[in-house]
Each structure stands twice: as structure tokens, then as C-alpha cells.
Amino acid sequence: MLLLQKSPTSTHVMHLYDIFVMKDEEILVLEYPHHGMTLCKYVHRNRGRLTEIVVKHIIRQLVVALQHCMHHGIFHNTHMKNILIYPNSLQVKLMDFRGALILPETRESASPTPPTVDVFDDALLNSANVFLQELMNPF
Numbered sequence: 001m002l003l004l005q006k007s008p009t010s011t012h013v014m015h016l017y018d019i020f021v022m023k024d025e026e027i028l029v030l031e032y033p034h035h036g037m038t039l040c041k042y043v044h045r046n047r048g049r050l051t052e053i054v055v056k057h058i059i060r061q062l063v064v065a066l067q068h069c070m071h072h073g074i075f076h077n078t079h080m081k082n083i084l085i086y087p088n089s090l091q092v093k094l095m096d097f098r099g100a101l102i103l104p105e106t107r108e109s110a111s112p113t114p115p116t117v118d119v120f121d122d123a124l125l126n127s128a129n130v131f132l133q134e135l136m137n138p139f
Helices: 039-045 052-071 104-108 121-136
Strands: 016-021 026-030 083-086 091-094
Touching: 039 083, 052 091
Parallel strands: none
Antiparallel strands: 016 026, 083 091
16 A cells, blocks of 8 residues: 555545554554445446446546556455445545555566566456456346
8 A cells, every 4th residue: 555655646546644553453544435435336326237438437447546556566456345436426446455466576676667467467367357247247
């Protein structure tokens, strides 16, 4: 999460304000998602009937958010419960980075480089497949 707070930041990722490190736990202070809901809840609320225009808008934002994460060396495990949407504006934000992975290239280099296709190809394909299945068959 800290890697994503470096410049340039993205409006498509929940903002981390502070971290408190305790003896047995860490407490993250994140932006408050006022009027937001998970994409899963949004799809269920709309009974799975999203228009093509809405789906394209959501996917475009997700691609931008995931590119931002990859640029900063993070692989976000994307599924509808880890995506926040604001129903009035349809703005999308990634949240819940517990399942995220730090890409190997960024652990050793000062400037992260996008991974080669074979680094996380199975994970990326699986994540995309699960997300599209959830979006197309929410019930």
C-alpha cells in the first residue's frame, strides 16, 4: 500500500493517510468511502443488469488502476469484493490489498519496471477470468 502512495498517485486507488505499527498489529488509516459500495454489491443491487456502456466504463477505470499498481510494483488480486464503486459517478477504486503481491523487479531496483508477461501470467489470467465471471454471472 505504501508503494502506491508514491508520486504519481491515482484517483483509482484508496488513499492511505497513515499507518500505526503496534506490537501485534498494524492499523491503516484510509480514506473514507462515503456513499461507496463494493462492485459486488452494486452488481447485485442492479440484479446483474449493467449496460454495456457502464461495464466498459468500469473496466476502463480498472485497467487504469491496475496499470498504476503494476507501475508501482504491485499485483492487485482483483475481484468484485476488492473494488469500490461510487454509484452516482461510477468512479471505481481498488481497495483491500491483503492479497496483493510485490513484483520481484521492484524489490531490488529503485525504479519499478513492468514485469515480463511470464512473471505473473497465470495469476493475471486467473484474476481477470474470475473477475469477468463474477461480473457476467453475479448470482
